[in-house]
Every structure is written in C-alpha cells, then in structure tokens.
Amino acid sequence: MADDLTIRPAAAGEYAIIGDLTADAYVDGGVMAATDPYLARVRDAASRAASGLLLVASAPDGTILGTVTFCEHGSPYAQLTATGETEFRMLAVDPRQRGHGVGAALVGDVVRRSRELGAVRIRLSTGRRMTAAQRLYERLGFRRTPDRDWRPPGAVYPLRTYVFDL
C-alpha cells in the first residue's frame, strides 16, 4: 500500500476529518483514554496547520489514511529543536489502516523534507504508551535521547525522546 500513497499538505476542508482520525488513532492505540481532556488538543488539526506543516497520507481514491505535523525550528509546535533541527508531532494512522507502512511513509516524508531544508537532525517526543510508534522509530533508525526526556506540566510520566541524525 505504501507505494500508492500520496503525502501532501492538508487542505483546510480536511482538518475536521484529520482531527477525528488523530483522536481515533490515539484512543484505539491505547495511547489515551477516550475521556482524556488532552484529546481536544489532539483533535485540533486546524491549530497544527496554523502552527506547523500539517501533512496527510492519502490513498489513490483520496481517503486520508494518516497524518503528521512537520515542525521547523522556531515554529510554535516545535518543543525540542535547536538551530539545524526539525521535529514532528502527532503522527497518527487510521486504526483500520495500521501495519501497511503508512506511518513509516509519513516519517520518511519528514526525513525528506528535513534534508531538503538542510537540517542535521530530527527530534521527537513520545508517550510511555506509544509502543507501536517507538518500535517504528527504532526500526527506522531513530535513537533514544534519555537526557532530553521531559515532563509536560501536570504529567505523571516523562515523555521519551528520540533523535534521527540526517
């Protein structure tokens, strides 16, 4: 399936569907309870589009299969970057479409865009429960950076951070 994907910036008319897909992926993936107040933020794809580059993976018939937000250094959604680094956030794949390489293709597009910008590394944070994502990152060559792990205000557990050297 990954060969048939188009990865492109989201259109404004798609933000609601992307927000729902992201929330579904987080809840279905066991990353977040359906009652978690942070889900409203996860659902807010319009803010991500305003603050970073909201990307989607779409099938040949136009169905949106997954999404990620690409963040350049200095953009509002970048949490970890320094000069020469990029970051991505809220990678999510429609729960019905998992395991076909959509997540890997989205990360691959972030790598490509980062190289085009001349960046030297990509950083990201994941939650303790995002085990499928962590396997994916490690398979793609990301390394853990425990010294950069951090705890958002009010969070019980720290976020796990990774880096990819370009």
Ligand SMILES: CC(C)(COP(=O)(O)OP(=O)(O)OC[C@H]1O[C@@H](n2cnc3c(N)ncnc32)[C@H](O)[C@@H]1OP(=O)(O)O)[C@@H](O)C(=O)NCCC(=O)NCCS
């Ligand atoms: C993490 C997530 C984005 C992965 O998406 P995905 O499209 O299933 O990812 P991929 O298909 O590229 O890789 C996942 C698995 O499918 C396998 N896979 C990859 N390409 C494949 C293919 N062409 N055919 C069959 N299996 C494949 C991989 O080996 C991997 O297996 P593993 O989990 O046992 O290591 C998805 O599980 C998700 O939305 N999770 C919830 C949200 C989340 O945690 N986001 C992270 C934010 S930091």
